[in-house]
Amino acid sequence: MAITNKNQALDIGFKLQDYTITKVLSSGGFSFVYLAHDPNKKVVAIKEYMPTGLVLRNQGATVQLDDHGELAIFKQGLKSFFEEGLSLAKIDHKNIVRVLNFFRANNTVYMVMKYERGKSLQEYILAHENPISENFVRRVFAELLNGLREVHTHKLLHLDIKPANIYIRLDGSPVLLDFGSARQTLAESKSNVPLSYTPGFAPPEQYYERQHLGPWSDIYSIGASMYACLYRATPQAANLRVTKDNLEPAKSLGSNIYSQELLTLIDECLKLDHLARPQSVFSLQKQIMMLSPAQDGPKSSLVNKIKKVLNTPL
Numbered sequence: 001m002a003i004t005n006k007n008q009a010l011d012i013g014f015k016l017q018d019y020t021i022t023k024v025l026s027s028g029g030f031s032f033v034y035l036a037h038d039p040n041k042k043v044v045a046i047k048e049y050m051p052t053g054l055v056l057r058n059q060g061a062t063v064q065l066d067d068h069g070e071l072a073i074f075k076q077g078l079k080s081f082f083e084e085g086l087s088l089a090k091i092d093h094k095n096i097v098r099v100l101n102f103f104r105a106n107n108t109v110y111m112v113m114k115y116e117r118g119k120s121l122q123e124y125i126l127a128h129e130n131p132i133s134e135n136f137v138r139r140v141f142a143e144l145l146n147g148l149r150e151v152h153t154h155k156l157l158h159l160d161i162k163p164a165n166i167y168i169r170l171d172g173s174p175v176l177l178d179f180g181s182a183r184q185t186l187a188e189s190k191s192n193v194p195l196s197y198t199p200g201f202a203p204p205e206q207y208y209e210r211q212h213l214g215p216w217s218d219i220y221s222i223g224a225s226m227y228a229c230l231y232r233a234t235p236q237a238a239n240l241r242v243t244k245d246n247l248e249p250a251k252s253l254g255s256n257i258y259s260q261e262l263l264t265l266i267d268e269c270l271k272l273d274h275l276a277r278p279q280s281v282f283s284l285q286k287q288i289m290m291l292s293p294a295q296d297g298p299k300s301s302l303v304n305k306i307k308k309v310l311n312t313p314l
Contacts, residue, residue: 008057010034010048016061016110017103019046029053033178035115044100047111047178049081055108063108078109084179085111087156095147097177116177118170121225122163125232132229134258134294140166141226142288144174148222149281151176152215159213161221162201163228200224200234204272207239216277219284223269223277230254230266241272261291 009032014021016036023035025045032048054074055063065071082102088111089099101112121140125132144166151158158179165178197206203220205212220238227235227250236247250258250266265287271277278284 010061014061016046017105019044019112021046036112043115045113045115047113049078049108049110051077061106063106081111082109084156085109087154088179091150091154093147093150094173095143095175096151097175116167116169116175118168120164121166121168121174121229124168125163125229128232131232131254131257134262137226137229137258138262138288138291138294139172140168140174141222142285144176145222145281145285145288147174147176148218149285152218152281157213157215158218158221159206160198160201161218161225162198163225164198166225199237199239200228202238203274204238204242205274208242212274214274215280216274219269219277219281220271220274222284223266226250226262226266227270230258235270238272245272259292259294262294265291 009024009027010016010021012021012023018039019036021034021036025033025035027033029052031050034046034048035043036046037043050057050063051074054070054077055065057063065074085099085102088096089102092098097116098114099111100114103110103112148158148161156179158176160178161176165176167175167177169175201221201224203217205217224235230250230253236245241247247270250263250270251260254263265284268287269277269284278287
């Protein structure tokens with residue numbers, strides 16, 4: 001079989017088991033995400049494990065190792081992707097992408113997810129000329145933390161939280177997409193797979209000291225995402241901050257925009273030392289609960305929402 005472009009997606013109209021591909025939603029160094037519909041015409045999103053640098057697609061749909069690919073590394077990443085899908089399928093939380101099905105085909109694996117209508121937080125930020133309001137930031141991230149807490153309870157880390165992976169539904173509720181832990185597995189194998197993190201949102205331990213990864217790593221990314229709502233751009237990358245920290249503290253950047261309490265919390269989440277950050281989502285939620293009501297809109301039910309979560313046994 002002749003080898004075609006390594007980034008070639010499945011054709012529109014391709015029949016993938018019971019699903020029909022209708023559109024390519026996104027592509028990257030690790031996977032393709034497709035829009036598809038099932039036999040009942042229900043729209044779903046399908047994520048295909050396709051690590052560039054390890055595999056190519058031959059004529060048709062089959063995935064195979066490229067000339068430099070390493071079978072053991074590919075299988076290790078595939079196993080992590082599969083286990084992540086199985087774990088996510090056990091999580092039924094409105095703020096976490098819902099996994100509907102998981103199967104093997106074409107020498108790789110596929111994750112079928114509920115398709116969410118709306119737009120990403122990144123699109124929301126770019127659509128506004130001014131920083132996102134504090135009430136919006138508090139509401140979105142308070143809800144998102146409810147979901148992230150559930151993820152951590154299942155012994156999973158996200159490892160790629162950023163505005164592009166925070167989706168805002170049409171009703172305004174957020175949902176966390178595109179987990180990166182399988183990509184992290186490939187990175188730990190020192191393969192030639194592209195970056196397993198997003199500069200500006202990944203904590204320093206994701207670059208240098210992966211043995212220190214933990215809930216606090218996702219909390220750094222939460223802080224960076226809140227900072228992006230204020231800054232309207234990507235924060236300085238953590239690996240550059242380690243060498244020369246030029247990241248302006250949120251307390252000074254947003255002194256006339258957000259409350260000092262929220263700004264201080266953002267700065268705490270962005271500490272380079274992982275031990276100096278809030279150590280768990282539970283801890284971060286408690287700190288948010290203690291914030292004074294924001295002044296840029298009507299008082300929300302934030303405190304009641306978080307109290308309800310904190311009082312729910314793990």
